[in-house]
């Protein structure tokens with residue numbers, strides 16, 4: 118397979134669906150959690166759930182780094198803007214995530230704060246070079262996939278002596294979060310969430326490899342299949358998970374072999390290890406404090422750490438009332454369980470990170486039309502939409 122269309126072939130999807138139906142044991146349930154929002158979107162965009170047997174259920178997990186970033190960190194970024202008059206650079210999704218007091222980075226930008234959307238860390242470095250009289254802070258966010266560019270930027274800033282550049286580091290790590298979910302009372306004690314197996318992250322695993330998941334597959338006796346983001350990837354991985362569960366196995370298997378190896382990208386890992394190190398603890402939206410689940414900047418690069426360069430006041434933060442994001446991120450609720458879904462909260466007017474992020478579960482439920490009224494369907498041209506309303 119060389120081209121993207123081949124991973125979306127209808128005939129192959131039907132064959133895979135048949136194989137899953139044939140092999141799924143009708144006397145049991147298969148609750149399969151996709152950790153990544155990319156998988157959630159593939160499931161909804163291509164209607165993968167409709168091809169599954171009734172006893173196979175997708176459980177949506179933490180999704181994406183924007184979704185799991187706690188409100189507090191956005192409030193802190195806003196206070197950096199207000200207290201220290203910095204130029205704050207970050208990726209687009211983050212701009213619209215609601216912060217406390219009905220603020221967001223987009224809103225404070227509209228009020229005059231200097232917030233700039235960037236496409237890469239190199240854009241942020243360029244802004245710092247172009248504005249030598251201003252402090253430029255890069256709001257770094259992402260799972261393991263985006264840590265190498267942040268490490269490169271910090272090294273580059275040090276090599277250039279770029280004294281007005283620093284990084285507000287919010288990089289988080291996936292294996293610790295999966296372990297935290299499996300250890301949560303909702304999974305372990307109450308049984309509110311049943312998780313029989315995991316679709317392992319794809320892009321993340323291209324950096325860290327599949328090896329880090331081996332510990333908890335063994336410890337918690339849950340199979341993991343590293344899955345690509347195309348619909349046939351998801352279906353093939355579902356079949357692999359069903360087979361493992363039928364055979365009583367709990368191993369790490371790799372469906373995404375065209376990108377992921379067991380050891381990952383060693384060069385990128387070395388680079389990240391030179392610049393970043395584990396935080397003792399970090400707060401995740403929905404999961405709370407998770408030990409050793411995030412990265413901070415190492416001492417030799419401390420001059421480029423915004424948290425050391427600027428005193429950041431302790432702020433008291435709050436979620437939007439009624440937003441169920443924290444429970445959705447733990448797999449306890451679905452977007453449609455939220456009273457605000459599609460009424461008060463839409464991608465145009467998001468109340469929580471899961472509706473803002475292009476990988477969020479609420480955005481996935483909404484974007485492909487499945488849970489909208491006919492007049493809200495995305496594919497209808499305006500004239501048809503008007504007729505439907507009439």
Ligand code: SF4
Pocket residue numbers: 439440441442445452455456457458459462463467468469470471472473479
């Ligand atoms: S629909 Fe909106 S308010 Fe409800 S959980 Fe999702 S993001 Fe939060």
